[in-house]
Amino acid sequence: MKNKGLRLNGHTILLLITIALFIVLYAGGCIAYGHKGFTHLQTFCNILITNAGLICVACGLTCVMLTAGIDISVGALIAMDCMLLAVGMQKGIGAVPMIIIVLVIGLVFGIVQGYMVGYLNIQPFIVTMAGMFFCRGMTAVICTDQVSITKDINPTFYAWANAKVIIPFGGYVNNKGKYMAPYVRPGVIVALLVLVIIYFMLKFTKFGRSLYAVGGNTQSAAMMGLNTKLIKMKAYILSSMLCSIGGICYCLNTMAGSVSQALGLEMDAISSAVIGGTLLTGGVGNVFGTFFGVLINGTISSIVKTNGKLASSWPNILTAALLFVFIVIQSAFAAIRERSKNK
Amino acid sequence: MEENVVLTARGISMTFPGVKALENVDFTLRKGEIHALMGENGAGKSTLIKCLTGINDFEAGEIHIDGISGPVKNHSTRDAQNVGISTVYQEVNLCPNLSVAENLFIGREPMTKFHTIDRKSYNKRSQIIMDELGISVDVTQNLENYSLAIQQMVAIARAVDMDCKVLILDEPTSSLDDEEVEKLFNLMRKLRDKGVGIIFVTHFLEQVYAVCDRITVLRDGHFVGEYPVEELPRVKLVAAMMGKDLDDLAEIKKEGVENAQNNPLEISARGLSHTGTVKPFDLDIHKGEVVGIAGLLGSGRSELARSIYGADKANTGTLMVEGKEVKINQPIDAMNLGMGMLPDDRKAEGIISDLSVRENIILALQARKGMFKPLSRAKQEEIADQYIKLLQVKTPSRETLIKQLSGGNQQKVILARWLATNPDFLILDEPTRGIDIGTKSEIQKLIVQLAGEGKSILFISSEISEMLRTCSRMAIMRDGQKVGELDKDLTQENVMKAIAGGESDR
Numbered sequence: 001m002k003n004k005g006l007r008l009n010g011h012t013i014l015l016l017i018t019i020a021l022f023i024v025l026y027a028g029g030c031i032a033y034g035h036k037g038f039t040h041l042q043t044f045c046n047i048l049i050t051n052a053g054l055i056c057v058a059c060g061l062t063c064v065m066l067t068a069g070i071d072i073s074v075g076a077l078i079a080m081d082c083m084l085l086a087v088g089m090q091k092g093i094g095a096v097p098m099i100i101i102v103l104v105i106g107l108v109f110g111i112v113q114g115y116m117v118g119y120l121n122i123q124p125f126i127v128t129m130a131g132m133f134f135c136r137g138m139t140a141v142i143c144t145d146q147v148s149i150t151k152d153i154n155p156t157f158y159a160w161a162n163a164k165v166i167i168p169f170g171g172y173v174n175n176k177g178k179y180m181a182p183y184v185r186p187g188v189i190v191a192l193l194v195l196v197i198i199y200f201m202l203k204f205t206k207f208g209r210s211l212y213a214v215g216g217n218t219q220s221a222a223m224m225g226l227n228t229k230l231i232k233m234k235a236y237i238l239s240s241m242l243c244s245i246g247g248i249c250y251c252l253n254t255m256a257g258s259v260s261q262a263l264g265l266e267m268d269a270i271s272s273a274v275i276g277g278t279l280l281t282g283g284v285g286n287v288f289g290t291f292f293g294v295l296i297n298g299t300i301s302s303i304v305k306t307n308g309k310l311a312s313s314w315p316n317i318l319t320a321a322l323l324f325v326f327i328v329i330q331s332a333f334a335a336i337r338e339r340s341k342n343k
Numbered sequence: 344m345e346e347n348v349v350l351t352a353r354g355i356s357m358t359f360p361g362v363k364a365l366e367n368v369d370f371t372l373r374k375g376e377i378h379a380l381m382g383e384n385g386a387g388k389s390t391l392i393k394c395l396t397g398i399n400d401f402e403a404g405e406i407h408i409d410g411i412s413g414p415v416k417n418h419s420t421r422d423a424q425n426v427g428i429s430t431v432y433q434e435v436n437l438c439p440n441l442s443v444a445e446n447l448f449i450g451r452e453p454m455t456k457f458h459t460i461d462r463k464s465y466n467k468r469s470q471i472i473m474d475e476l477g478i479s480v481d482v483t484q485n486l487e488n489y490s491l492a493i494q495q496m497v498a499i500a501r502a503v504d505m506d507c508k509v510l511i512l513d514e515p516t517s518s519l520d521d522e523e524v525e526k527l528f529n530l531m532r533k534l535r536d537k538g539v540g541i542i543f544v545t546h547f548l549e550q551v552y553a554v555c556d557r558i559t560v561l562r563d564g565h566f567v568g569e570y571p572v573e574e575l576p577r578v579k580l581v582a583a584m585m586g587k588d589l590d591d592l593a594e595i596k597k598e599g600v601e602n603a604q605n606n607p608l609e610i611s612a613r614g615l616s617h618t619g620t621v622k623p624f625d626l627d628i629h630k631g632e633v634v635g636i637a638g639l640l641g642s643g644r645s646e647l648a649r650s651i652y653g654a655d656k657a658n659t660g661t662l663m664v665e666g667k668e669v670k671i672n673q674p675i676d677a678m679n680l681g682m683g684m685l686p687d688d689r690k691a692e693g694i695i696s697d698l699s700v701r702e703n704i705i706l707a708l709q710a711r712k713g714m715f716k717p718l719s720r721a722k723q724e725e726i727a728d729q730y731i732k733l734l735q736v737k738t739p740s741r742e743t744l745i746k747q748l749s750g751g752n753q754q755k756v757i758l759a760r761w762l763a764t765n766p767d768f769l770i771l772d773e774p775t776r777g778i779d780i781g782t783k784s785e786i787q788k789l790i791v792q793l794a795g796e797g798k799s800i801l802f803i804s805s806e807i808s809e810m811l812r813t814c815s816r817m818a819i820m821r822d823g824q825k826v827g828e829l830d831k832d833l834t835q836e837n838v839m840k841a842i843a844g845g846e847s848d849r
Contacts, residue, residue, distance in 0.1 A: 209460065213441060213445075220438050221449075224501075226450050
């Protein structure tokens with residue numbers, strides 16, 4: 001039949017473009033700033049370390065976007081999580097209990113948002129916007145100052161944050177003649193685990209496939225006997241849970257709670273997902289693409305930082321340009337497909 | 344239960360607020376037959392199907408299904424599927440972003456021992472199912488890569504694989520081309536031979552005769568009859584659907600317009616069409632002429648008018664107004680050329696229910712003048728009063744909200760709206776539907792009178808007698824195509840024969 005044998009459909013091509021773009025960007029960084037150490041594996045590890053939280057959040061957001069929904073509460077939820085962790089530990093609560101508290105809050109938060117979207121049929125944008133205001137507000141209610149987590153406050157958490165997971169290859173010898181082994185932080189391991197788990201969940205479980213079905217055509221999914229309300233609700237619960245896990249990773253990186261933390265992080269997550277080929281209209285995308293979306297954003301920041309002379313607002317402008325290009329490519333593919341179908 | 348019968352519905356009644364949608368309707372489906380459910384729009388076909396599939400809760404009557412003792416009452420499509428009734432709708436209810444195999448199995452995927460879905464096994468099973476039905480697809484490809492016909496067949500395959508005894512196809516062919524329809528028919532015949540009972544709803548008469556074994560006709564929510572297909576020729580089918588008995592078709596005296604065909608042309612359409620609704624047609628309308636469009640509901644009557652008026656932008660063809668070629672992209676262009684259109688759905692497209700009679704009347708005139716040249720209040724009142732008087736609109740005052748008026752008076756107000764723009768060409772789509780006899784004849788008289796003043800009118804109505812009274816010529820629509828014109832021997836019988844068509848080859 002039509003298109004038979006054409007295994008490379010538009011979505012696969014988009015993903016390939018995303019990966020190619022990442023390689024080009026990264027290679028460009030290596031060529032331009034090789035003398036500043038961009039070629040070292042550690043540069044890549046640093047991108048992962050900085051963005052561990054974002055990877056978790058973006059995975060959750062991808063799941064929500066697959067159902068044609070959106071969750072803009074994630075940035076604020078991270079800020080609230082970090083503030084809770086910092087203040088809680090300052091008050092002498094242990095690291096493990098605090099983490100459990102944060103995860104439970106994520107769960108409850110997700111249930112509330114998911115119920116409103118799934119069962120009360122309220123626009124997800126509105127629901128999660130309310131969630132965003134709530135979390136930002138609560139962050140300030142908990143504490144208006146910046147609270148740092150130091151070694152004195154909680155040695156366990158401090159130890160986790162500074163633990164190094166050494167990578168057995170790709171090291172280099174610095175100018176003092178010392179071998180520098182590349183490393184990542186524990187948060188990165190968590191983030192990569194999340195990535196792999198969500199990848200397999202989306203591909204090989206009933207729930208994962210039903211997310212695609214709901215996003216593809218909610219009415220049809222319901223006609224085929226899927227409980228679309230529950231599926232939507234679960235997507236938001238998943239997003240808030242992953243966001244809380246991401247919040248812990250984020251906190252391990254910043255070691256502080258502050259009202260203005262993770263400002264606009266939801267937009268970074270959305271743009272990563274979109275650059276990675278997830279459609280806002282639902283039903284298309286996967287976390288593998290989203291991961292590369294995060295890496296592209298991270299590489300841009302890293303290049304600008306390594307350059308040292310460019311203003312820190314340049315990553316925003318580059319991301320804007322990229323988003324624009326990707327949206328144009330996506331709609332071009334959609335148009336081509338429509339045309340070939342009408343033939 | 345009778346031998347071979349798979350489904351019986353007896354005495355089904357169902358009321359929607361204010362409307363008796365079904366009254367004491369019977370339906371019988373046998374094993375291995377394709378049974379057409381026919382009727383005009385609003386006859387109750389969809390309602391009956393929704394009763395069978397559990398979407399509607401019927402009030403009275405019983406449904407029996409072979410192999411199940413006692414009456415069956417479904418409360419959801421899922422219930423219906425459990426007793427073996429599956430439905431495939433005109434709109435394909437599948438997920439285009441999933442693979443063909445996933446669409447077949449979603450919600451009931453085979454699992455591996457690790458509690459993950461077993462892709463290999465369901466891909467293999469899907470391929471077997473599709474091969475058996477003679478549908479050549481790669482089941483691992485996304486559904487969106489295939490044509491609508493294939494998608495339709497996948498939907499049928501899903502229904503069949505869920506062990507259905509009764510397969511309901513609700514207008515499945517509306518968006519398919521001829522070749523695709525033939526493929527679908529082959530599939531239907533294959534399933535019939537396997538013993539599935541198929542209920543086929545369509546408004547394409549040819550298709551009924553091409554594939555069906557039996558016909559049940561509904562009209563106005565009533566059961567008209569059940570006939571083997573060979574005993575019900577087309578004209579009789581149309582007569583049954585429209586509720587006219589061919590034997591007592593009285594001649595109707597035309598009171599209307601005399602020969603206007605020598606007048607100059609007002610409208611001349613050549614090869615006009617709108618994809619999916621109306622196939623290319625030619626139509627000439629002279630000044631001072633009333634031309635009718637006859638056809639069953641859903642045959643493309645309104646769509647033809649809409650494509651002239653720009654309500655559905657024509658995809659092909661040319662349109663000449665008073666001898667000049669024009670391009671109409673949207674209704675305002677048509678209005679500026681002196682056209683007016685009274686839509687058939689006056690609730691949705693006609694009245695603005697929260698505005699007053701006066702505001703409703705001046706609406707089109709104001710739209711044509713543009714927003715920045717408002718009519719003065721005095722002028723508005725003058726116009727409103729003039730038409731309220733002319734059309735004898737029964738309203739307490741010109742400031743009464745239009746929603747408080749009766750249907751007939753609302754219709755008059757909308758008519759006034761277009762008359763106020765002083766159009767040269769007026770399209771009237773079912774202007775008399777749902778209004779009382781007295782007002783009907785007033786409107787008919789008005790149409791003739793307007794034509795006498797030199798206006799051209801395109802008149803669409805389900806009542807042939809009404810058109811016979813007013814029109815000097817009729818265009819006949821069938822299945823989205825203009826199939827001919829009648830200008831002499833305008834009798835009810837001739838018009839019905841023309842609507843039914845295909846009499847010679849059957």
